[in-house]
Structure formats: C-alpha cells, structure tokens
Amino acid sequence: MSEEPYKSSAKSVTARALAVLAAFDVENPLLTLSQLARRAGLPVATVYRLAGELEDGRFLDRDSAGRYGLGVRLWEMGLLTPVHGRLRETAMPFLLNLQYECRETVQLAVCDGTNAIYVEKLTSEVSVPIQSRIGARIPLHATGVGKALLAFSPEAFTDAILAMPFTQYTPETITDRRTMSRQLAQIRQRGYAQSHQEYQLGSTSIAAPVLVDGTVQAAIGIVSYTLRTDLTRYAPALLRAADGLARRLETAAGTAYPSISDRISGSDVHGGDPMPPQAS
Amino acid sequence: MSEEPYKSSAKSVTARALAVLAAFDVENPLLTLSQLARRAGLPVATVYRLAGELEDGRFLDRDSAGRYGLGVRLWEMGLLTPVHGRLRETAMPFLLNLQYECRETVQLAVCDGTNAIYVEKLTSEVSVPIQSRIGARIPLHATGVGKALLAFSPEAFTDAILAMPFTQYTPETITDRRTMSRQLAQIRQRGYAQSHQEYQLGSTSIAAPVLVDGTVQAAIGIVSYTLRTDLTRYAPALLRAADGLARRLETAAGTAYPSISDRISGSDVHGGDPMPPQAS
DNA sequence: ACCCATCTTTTCACTGAGCGAAAAGAATTT
DNA sequence: AAATTCTTTTCGCTCAGTGAAAAGATGGGT
Incomplete structure (x- = not known):
C-alpha cells in the first residue's frame, strides 16, 4: 500500500545497516523483506544480506x-x-510509591535535545487510552514535566529554547515567551510546575525536577483528568519522591553515566529524528 | 596455512559494527575509545570510524x-x-494492580531460547538489593516463572529442556528430571507454579502462565522472602492478573508480533551472559 | 487447474568503500 | 620535560560488499 517514509541516503555500510533498523517505528513494528527494503531505501538484495547479519546478532x-x-x-x-540502566532503575521504587499514594498516572521524563522524553509512565487503570508512549518525545513548553525540566535547566539552555517558536497544541498552550519566562521563575520559586490542558485538552499535570548536584537530571510528574482532583494536594508527595530520587542518584553517582542532553544540536523540536545532521 | 591465533578479521563490516555495540555490558556501560577497541577486538582506527558513525545515528x-x-x-x-511494545505495555496495568494488591515484588517473564528473561520487575521498596535485573536471563527449571513457562510449553520443547542437565543453584534446586516432570504435571493441574529457594536461598515465588490461544506467551510471578508470607494466598489475584493479560493479548492479536521463542537453537542454556545466580 | 503478481533467496563479476598501519595531535602522568 | 596513553587524521591497497538479474517460493484470483 502507501509505504514511503523518508529516504535515507545511506552511503556507508554501517549507515545502511542502521537504516535497516531505523525502518521500524511504532506503526510498523513488523515488516516483510520488501517493505523493509522499500522503507530503508535500499535494494532488496542488499537488505536481504544486511538483515541476515542483523538477525544473526539478534538485532532483528x-x-x-x-x-x-x-x-x-x-x-x-x-x-x-x-536512561534506563541508571535513571529508570533507581527511579522505579519512587515512582511506584508515588503512584501507590495518589493512584494517578505518574511519569518520569528527561531532556534530550530540545524535547523531553518519557522514560517511564505508570498507569494502573487497565482501560486508559494510550496517551503518550514511553519513549515519546514531547515539547518542553507545554507539559508539566517539560516546564519543570526547562525551569531548572542552565540559563543558556533555557534561553535557547525560549528563542524558538512554541508550537500551539491547544488554546491553553503558552506561546508567548514573556509569559513563559514569568512562569518559569514562579516554578523555580515554588519548586514544582503545573500545566493545565496546555498539551492535551482535558488533562492537567503537576511536576517536579530531580536536581542532582544542582542540575536537572529528570522530572517526575503526576497527570490526571482536568476535573478529577486538585493535583496540588499531591505536591508534597511529589516533591518527596523527586528529592528522594535525586539523593539516590547523587549517592550512586560513582558510576556516573553521561548526561543525555549536552547538545541542543541533535533532534529538532518534536517528531521523529531520522538521523541527526552530519558535517563532512 | 598457519594463521595468527585470535585474529578474527573474517568479519563483515556489519558484524564489526555490531561487535562495537556488543562491547558494552552491565559492568561496562561506559567505555573509552581504546577500551572499546580492546573489548571489540578491533583496531582502534577502525573502531574510531565505526563508533563515529554509530554516534551519528545516536546508537552511541x-x-x-x-x-x-x-x-x-x-x-x-x-x-x-x-517484548516491550506488545507484552510489557499491555501487561503493565495488570502488574501494577497485582503489586498494589499484594505489595510484594511482581515480575513478568518470557521464554527465549532455553532461558527465561525478566521483562519487568516491580519492587516498591526503595532499599532492596538488586536481585535480578530486567533483561536478566534465568533458568527455566529453578524459578517460579521459569517453571510456569516450562509447564505450559509445547511438549516437544519441554522434552528438549528436560533432556538437558539442570544446573544446581541451591540445595533446593530440582535436578532430577523425573521429579521435575511430576512437578510440571502438578503445575499444569493447579494452574500455577511455586518455587522455594530453588534459585536463590531465602526467596520463594509463585507464578502463573499467560496463555494466549493455548500457548504460553509469558508468565507473571510474585516473589518474596521465604518467611514473610504464604504466597499461595495471592494465587487468586495472580491468576486473575495472568488471565486478564492473556485475554487482553488475545484481543489485540490483530497486530500480531512474532513470538520470541520458536527456536531452541539460539542462546544456549544460560546464554552467553555472565549471570550471578546468588548476589554476593 | 492455470496464470500472474509479488514475494524471497541465490548467484556473480566489478569496483570503490572500508581497512588499518602509522604518524600526528591531545591529554595525563612521572 | 620526557614518557605514557589516549584520540584523531591521513592514505594507498585490496577485498568485502554491492546490486542487477535470474531462479525459486508463495499466493490468490478466475
């Protein structure tokens, strides 16, 4: 049918192999050889060979x-x-506890490039529709966790983000940078961020930064339906969780992992990044 | 012709690239270029180039x-x-619910090759020592989830496993295949498996299979310290969770994913990963 | 049963992409 | 300042990887 993603101008063997892997996405977790070839923008025979090798290594x-x-x-x-081995692993008990206390959706996010990424999301209700997958990239300016991350980022970074245009997702989305600037200051002061239907109509969130040695490593958030409860009542529990995690991460800092975002370069706001830019 | 001892240059480019990725493990999540080269068994210059490309694609x-x-x-x-996109995702609410009900460690495992793999593990207590990581490979014959998987596998598979020697992890580990055979029958009858210190001294578990259209897709287990509680009292809740998940998976079967284990071929008993049975 | 379309697998001769020694450049340690 | 160990760049040779094409499966429509 209509299959025609972006064409990867893969040139090196490795790039080609990676292109094969990159051909998969949420909508297409399973592909036939020819689909794979088509999506990777490579001749079938080539993909056949590459896929074979990838399969040997159980990469496919x-x-x-x-x-x-x-x-x-x-x-x-x-x-x-x-993200997983250090962050999620240590965060999990705190998230579970928090979720146990408030019985709302609890999420953990980090900053990568100009986006936030959901690292974990706990929803107990068996029937909730898939809002945002784990691994999903979300804007920094329109969500609780996003704003929490943004507010406590180094000034240079925050400025860089503020300099970019804010996509408007709902009528409530903040698009003015002065307003945003003021809000960030407020968030810094209060210690936690809030978001009301700024990304998705009908859902509110509250989020706190995980500050390890003064730098934001992540943010923990609680999300709920707008009308259900006043999330601020969970603020103490939320802050406790965030701080608890932060202290945990400080302790285990010996096995320091690389901080994900260092470069604003990479992925652009939102959406999937096929392959980051590359100079010659 | 005499060849240089361990000079494996009979590798394809792709294999080399994958070798670079494979150089990382739990103990070595971060490596310098030279370490990387050493561990991958490749010349530095080569790794430099490959790593560069992998980095461009954010694989590194x-x-x-x-x-x-x-x-x-x-x-x-x-x-x-x-494993994640279909299984873990759908299973999560059930696992959370179960964990909420019994407040013990809850785990989800699947069968791969001749091992079981932990797909998810929920431990609320902030301080528990790392027992078995998510992604860890564990024997099928010595754990609750393992036996649950084994008991409900196709006969040919079960036989194949029974034909292999059982590593003894503790004095309690079942090593005799007749005993095991009898237990498996019992498990099939009861609908859930139990394990008492057979893998790790001091911990008991109870586990139920997730049967989708008659085949085991996974197993859910509850683990606890030997003396704490009688886990059988959680059996109803456990079975409810397992069945609930099974039905959920049946429903969403439209987007059928490949079943992980089909081949006994792949990884050998216990796989290539070094795996400490008893944490020291 | 047949044909036609689309899929996967195998073959093979050509060639440029990838190789890695070596040297230059950084960064530490002694 | 010399020694050591790491990272990055260069470059000419060669063989690994390429992809068109053909052969082999598979399937489904009539």
Whole structure:
C-alpha cells in the first residue's frame, strides 16, 4: 500500500545497516523483506544480506511468517542505556510509591535535545487510552514535566529554547515567551510546575525536577483528568519522591553515566529524528 | 596455512559494527575509545570510524569526558521490540494492580531460547538489593516463572529442556528430571507454579502462565522472602492478573508480533551472559 | 487447474568503500 | 620535560560488499 517514509541516503555500510533498523517505528513494528527494503531505501538484495547479519546478532528477529521485527538484543541493549540502566532503575521504587499514594498516572521524563522524553509512565487503570508512549518525545513548553525540566535547566539552555517558536497544541498552550519566562521563575520559586490542558485538552499535570548536584537530571510528574482532583494536594508527595530520587542518584553517582542532553544540536523540536545532521 | 591465533578479521563490516555495540555490558556501560577497541577486538582506527558513525545515528552517545555509552536511539528501538511494545505495555496495568494488591515484588517473564528473561520487575521498596535485573536471563527449571513457562510449553520443547542437565543453584534446586516432570504435571493441574529457594536461598515465588490461544506467551510471578508470607494466598489475584493479560493479548492479536521463542537453537542454556545466580 | 503478481533467496563479476598501519595531535602522568 | 596513553587524521591497497538479474517460493484470483 502507501509505504514511503523518508529516504535515507545511506552511503556507508554501517549507515545502511542502521537504516535497516531505523525502518521500524511504532506503526510498523513488523515488516516483510520488501517493505523493509522499500522503507530503508535500499535494494532488496542488499537488505536481504544486511538483515541476515542483523538477525544473526539478534538485532532483528523474524516471526513464523518470515516478517522482520526488531530483535531482543536491541531491547537488551536499551536496558544498558543510561536512561534506563541508571535513571529508570533507581527511579522505579519512587515512582511506584508515588503512584501507590495518589493512584494517578505518574511519569518520569528527561531532556534530550530540545524535547523531553518519557522514560517511564505508570498507569494502573487497565482501560486508559494510550496517551503518550514511553519513549515519546514531547515539547518542553507545554507539559508539566517539560516546564519543570526547562525551569531548572542552565540559563543558556533555557534561553535557547525560549528563542524558538512554541508550537500551539491547544488554546491553553503558552506561546508567548514573556509569559513563559514569568512562569518559569514562579516554578523555580515554588519548586514544582503545573500545566493545565496546555498539551492535551482535558488533562492537567503537576511536576517536579530531580536536581542532582544542582542540575536537572529528570522530572517526575503526576497527570490526571482536568476535573478529577486538585493535583496540588499531591505536591508534597511529589516533591518527596523527586528529592528522594535525586539523593539516590547523587549517592550512586560513582558510576556516573553521561548526561543525555549536552547538545541542543541533535533532534529538532518534536517528531521523529531520522538521523541527526552530519558535517563532512 | 598457519594463521595468527585470535585474529578474527573474517568479519563483515556489519558484524564489526555490531561487535562495537556488543562491547558494552552491565559492568561496562561506559567505555573509552581504546577500551572499546580492546573489548571489540578491533583496531582502534577502525573502531574510531565505526563508533563515529554509530554516534551519528545516536546508537552511541558520548559523555562530557568523551567516553562512549549506548545511545538513546538504541533505547528507543528497544521500546519497539515485541517484548516491550506488545507484552510489557499491555501487561503493565495488570502488574501494577497485582503489586498494589499484594505489595510484594511482581515480575513478568518470557521464554527465549532455553532461558527465561525478566521483562519487568516491580519492587516498591526503595532499599532492596538488586536481585535480578530486567533483561536478566534465568533458568527455566529453578524459578517460579521459569517453571510456569516450562509447564505450559509445547511438549516437544519441554522434552528438549528436560533432556538437558539442570544446573544446581541451591540445595533446593530440582535436578532430577523425573521429579521435575511430576512437578510440571502438578503445575499444569493447579494452574500455577511455586518455587522455594530453588534459585536463590531465602526467596520463594509463585507464578502463573499467560496463555494466549493455548500457548504460553509469558508468565507473571510474585516473589518474596521465604518467611514473610504464604504466597499461595495471592494465587487468586495472580491468576486473575495472568488471565486478564492473556485475554487482553488475545484481543489485540490483530497486530500480531512474532513470538520470541520458536527456536531452541539460539542462546544456549544460560546464554552467553555472565549471570550471578546468588548476589554476593 | 492455470496464470500472474509479488514475494524471497541465490548467484556473480566489478569496483570503490572500508581497512588499518602509522604518524600526528591531545591529554595525563612521572 | 620526557614518557605514557589516549584520540584523531591521513592514505594507498585490496577485498568485502554491492546490486542487477535470474531462479525459486508463495499466493490468490478466475
């Protein structure tokens, strides 16, 4: 059918191999050889060979029908990544506790490039519609966790973000940088951020930064439906969780991991980044 | 012709690139270029180039010190993997609920090759020592989830596993295949498996299979310290969770993912990863 | 049953992409 | 300042990787 993503002008062998892996996304977790080839923008024979090798290393797995899917190995490696291996792992107990206390959706996010990424999201209700997947990139200016991250980022970074245009997601989205600037100051003062239907109509959130040695490493947030409860009553619990995590991370800092965002360069606001830019 | 001992230059470019990624593990999540080269068994210059490309695609990230670590991209891809994207995602609410009910450690595992893999593990207590990481490979014969998976696997598979020698982890580990065979029958009858200090002294577990259309897709388990409580009292809740998940998976089967284990071929008993059975 | 379309797998001769020794450049340590 | 260990760049040779094409599967429509 209509399959035609972006064309990866893969030139090196490695780039080609990576392009094959990059051909998968949320909507297409399983692909046949030819689909794969098409999406990767490479000749079938080439993909056949590459995919074969990737499969050997379990970077790709095939189902009974012969379709390809990203392999277990990839998943296992994801677990070794700083975001998971250090952050999520240590954060989990705190998140669970928090979720236990307030029984609302609890989330953990970090900053990467000019976006925030959901690292974890706990929703107990069996029936809630998938709001934002784990791994999803969300704007820094329109969500609780986003603003919490932004407010406590180094000034240079905050300024850089403020200098960019703010996409408007709902009528409530803050698009004026002066307003935003004022809000950030308020957030810094209060210690936590709030967001009311600024990203998605009908949902409110409250979020606090995880400050490790003075720098924001992540943000913890609680999300709920606008009318349900006043989330501010969870502020103490939220701050306790965030601080608890922060102290934990400080302790285990010996095994320091790289901080994800250092470069504003990489991914652009929102959406999927196929492959970051590259000079020659 | 005599060849140089361990000079494995019979590798394809792709294999080399993958070797670079594979150089990381739990103990070494961060490596300098030279360490990386050494661990991958490749010349520095080569790794330099490959790592450069991998970094461009964010398959590798570097920290401020220039050390390499597995990149965010890898993590994001792991999320698209069947184990996570389909299983973990749908299972999470059930696991959370279960954990909420019993306040014990709850885990989700699948079968891969001749091992089980922990896909998720929920521990609320902030201070528990790391027992088994998510992603860890554990034996099928010595744990609750393992036995639950084994008991409900196709006969051919069970037989194949029973034909292999059982590593003894504790004095309680079942090593005799007749005993095991009998237990498996019992498990099938009762609907859930139990394990008492068979893998790790001091901990008991109870586990139930997640049967989707008659085949085991996963197992949910509850683990606790031996003396704390009688876990069987959680059996109803456990079975409810397992069945609930199973039904959920059946519903969403439209977007069928490949079942992970099909081949016993792949990883050998206990896989290549060094795995401390008893944390020291 | 047939044909036609689309899929996967294998082959093979050509060639430029990737290799890695080596040297230059940084950054530490002695 | 010399020694050591790390990172980055260069460059000519060669063989690994390429992709068109053909052969082999598979499937589904009539």
